[in-house]
Amino acid sequence: MRNAPQPLPHQRRRHVTSGSPARAQSIDDLRAMALRRLPRFSAEYLEGGAEEERALHGNRAAFDDYRLAPRILRDISSVDLSTNLFGRPMALPFGIGPTGFNGLLWPDGDRALAQAAAGAGVPFGQSTVSNATIAHIAAVPGLRHWFQLYCYGPDTVWQSLVDTAQQQGCEALVVTVDTPVIGNREWDRRNYAGPGRISLSAKVDTLFHPGWLWRTILQPGMPRFPNLEPFAPEGQRDLFGVAAWSSSNMRTEMDWAMLGRIRARWPGKLLIKGIQHVDDVRLAVDAGADGVVLSNHGGRQVDRAIAPLHLIAPARAAAGPDFALLVDSGFRRGADVVMALALGADAVLLGRATAYGLAAAGPAGAARALAILAEETRRAMQLLGVTRVADLSPAIFA
C-alpha cells in the first residue's frame, strides 16, 4: 500500500462560504454560505431533523442504493429538460416545495423564492406558515403558484384559506398530511428557553451575525404569519403568538373524510404531501387527489421513516401512469433528480436546496440554486446518454 495515492488533506479543501452566489459550485457551497450567514437558531431550524436525524441522513444515503450505467456514443448535443405537469409545460423537472418561516432566512423570503421559481419557469409552493399573504405571492408575474395547507383550529380556518387560494388563482392546493403533530426536533428546541423564547446563548449568538440581524430582523421588523393572524385570538397575533396558537390547535383528528371535504371545496389540482406508504398512495387516488408528494418532510417528522426515493417505483405501480407523482426529501444534485425521474416520478420538489440559496444570498441565491440544479441535471443526462426527460427509465441503472 506504500504507493497508494494519499487523499488531499480535508482541511485543504474548502467550500465557498462567502461572496457572490455565482461563486457557488454546488448546493453544498450555498449551504456553507447559508450556515455562515445565519445565527445558530435559524440555521438549526433550516438544517435539523427529528431526534437522531436518521431519516434526514437516510434521505441522502438512499441515492447510494443505486448505481448508474452511462451509455456512450449517443448524440447528446441537444437536451430538453422540460416536462409536463397537470397538462402544462414545466421548464425543468423540479419545483420549489413549501417551507415555512422563510422570513427567518431572508426578508420577504417567500417572495424571493417565488420570483426565482417564476424566473426558472417552475412552480412554487407557498406554505400556510409563510411570512407573506397569498395575495403578495400571487402578484409575482408569471408564477405557477401552489398553496400548501395545514389545518389548524375550526373548519372555517382551512375553508377561508382554500377560498383565498382559489380567488388568488393558485393552480394547486398541496395538503400536507405528515404533520398531525410536530416532529420531535430536539436540536431545534435546544435553542429555546421555552416555547417562543430563544435562549440567552442563542440570542447572544445572533450578535455575532450582525448582517443577518440587521437585514432580516431589525430593518424589516420581525416576520409575521399573516395567513393565520386573523384566526389567532386578539393579543396573540405576533409571530410567537400565532406559532403558539397554531401548535395548540392542530387538527389531530384529521382523516380521509376531512380530506374528502377539502377535495369537495377545492376546484383546482389537489396534491397530498407527505405520503410514505404505498397503501396511502392508493387511498389518495381513491380520494380524488390529482397527485401526491412522496415525502418524509426532509427527515423532520418520523426519525426512522422510509426515504421517499425508495417508494417511487411501488407508488408508480400502484397509481398507474397518469397520476401525478412528485417526490422530495434529500434532493441536492441534478443526478438525484435524474434518478427519481427514472424510477417513475413526474417531478421533484426542493426544500433545503433552494432555502440554502435564499439564506445565502436572497433572490440571487435562490435563483443560483435552481441554476446549479438545472446545469447538473443537464450534465447528468448527457453523461448517461439521455436527451429527454420522458426517456429516463430504470435502464439508466446498473
Ligand SMILES: Cc1cc2nc3c(=O)[nH]c(=O)nc-3n(C[C@H](O)[C@H](O)[C@H](O)COP(=O)(O)O)c2cc1C
Ligand atoms: C425549514 C423547513 C421548513 C419547512 N416547512 C414546511 C411547511 O411549512 N409545509 C410543508 O408542507 N413542508 C415544510 N417543510 C418540508 C418541505 O416541504 C420538504 O418536504 C422537505 O424540505 C424536503 O426535504 P429536503 O429539505 O431534504 O429537500 C419544511 C422543510 C424545511 C427544511
